[in-house]
Amino acid sequence: MNKKLSWLCIGALVFALIGCDCVRIKRLAGEQHIYENQNNLTVKNQDENPLVIPESQTVVVNNSGDGDKETNVTNNLGDGNGDGGLDSNWQDSEIGGTAYHDDTGMRGNTQLDNTTTDSMNAKNINLIVNVMADYPRGPLESNTIMLDGAQIYSPHKVGPGQKTLEVSANGYQSASKVINVPKGSTEHIVDVELLAKPRPVKFQFKDSKTGKNIRADQVIIGASTVRDGGKVKPGKHTLEISKKGYQTYIGSITIDPGTSPYVIRRKLDPENRTVTRIKWIIYTEYPAQEEIPVPETVLLDGAEIEQGNKISSGSHQIIVKHPGHETLRKNISVPAGMKVYTFKGTMATLPRRVESNVTYDVPPPSSLGDTSITLVSQRSGRTINVTDNTSVKPGEYKLKISKRGYLPVDKTIRIYPLLSAYNIEEMLEAKPVKIRTIINYDINPPANLPRPSAVFVGRSVQFKIFDGGSIKPGRYSYKITQPGYLMQGGQKQINILPSEDVYEIRESMNVQPRQISFDINQNGILVNIQEIFIDGEKVTFDKTFTPGKQYRLVAKFREYQTVQRTITITPGEGPFRLNVPLVRK
Incomplete structure (x- = not known):
């Protein structure tokens, strides 16, 4: 029954792989074949006897235009001992998609990546997410990754x-972080x-x-008393069980991450x-007085032991080893008649390599060097320059x-004792750069004219900066603006x-022609001018004149005497x- 179920699991795996492609399975041992017709899979066995399922199958996937691709499928049979063993199949290589492990009893599910050529061109940066677990320490394969909610x-191409x-x-706490994918990277x-x-x-x-x-x-689990139904951090812990009339049990347990209760089953010996x-x-x-729950190796007189092992009275040597620490060696003396002998020790840390990114x-x-x-060091005050071969003692540092x-x-970091390198990952932000505008005028502006400003336009942002202001480094288009003037050459890139x-920023500003207003402010009252003559020519409302030049003015009024004089039109905005x-007449 288990063998037949395993063969059906192989068929289900192929069904998940093919989509609308054509899939062929080729037996490496025996003559059995699986045929596919659209989405219907059938198993053909030339013998009526139960199949002897080999340990490995080769899956051949034919994708139109891509040729044949092969992958191995391993067939595992449940042990049938009542401990929950199930028939399962494990696909040990990818076929145009991503393989992952499903703990519900079927392994080797494959999801095909249907990314089109157009989207690949639009998003051509490979985003690689390395998910690590704090326990057991290492890559965490069964995970869900969401990017901007999807x-x-x-x-993944982004x-x-x-x-x-x-x-x-x-069984793990979710993590969320904002990432910045740099332009131009692959x-x-x-x-x-x-x-x-x-x-x-x-x-x-x-x-x-x-x-x-x-x-x-x-x-007692680790260093804490735990009640029935209480919660414990996954990991390796010491276990101590006490009951009056029974020998104290001392051992160790390994609690894997999960959401269902972890059941501790033990038999206690009567005293x-x-x-x-x-x-x-x-x-x-370091950290000071922090316990190492389960040291990697503990040797008693040269033989490896575990928590709760029996020990004879007398003299012994105990050796403790743990990654990132110096080996601890101590001679101990165990008194006769003691139920539990507790050894306490502190392991010195080894220097840890530091890498920077x-x-x-x-x-x-x-040119910035x-x-x-x-x-x-927060403890000694010693300053250490980080280079390619820097190692430091674990501890707290600025x-x-x-x-x-x-x-x-400028931040505080904590470097813990480990064999792997400590990686400094920081992104430096560029300081705003001070801007100085040097303007060359064809006609100098009057003192009362507003000073020039530089308008910078970036990607979806716009800044207006006066001489002496600052702006974040980057690429911009800019122009210098001032009433009555126009920047020579127009808007430019920078x-x-x-x-x-x-x-x-050095630019030239050209004065702009101005009209002449037909109103004069007389003691706060606007007086209308009937006629204006410039250099003997009658002026209309739309007539403009170049600032900086002298003109002969004749202005006629209804209630006031005609004005005749030489004037200079100054640069400015408006008439x-x-x-x-x-x-008065």
């Missing part, structure tokens, strides 16, 4: 820009760590002789004679990153690089208003 699979990434997995890698959620625990304790259920007086068992509490040098929101020019990265033209980084220096004294 589910994706890594790697365009540049800011995006919201959310990652979740069963690949962007994002590391996300998911923290395991505390998992409820249930107790099932029995008398080792009678098989009767018993309730413990106290259960009859004194048996000494060993337990240990090992601390790390500093990026920039605006690429720096080579090197980037300075230093670590200042991280300082500086580069000309960029805002500095690329402002990160710098500590003032950025100079030029005459300022001459009036005398």
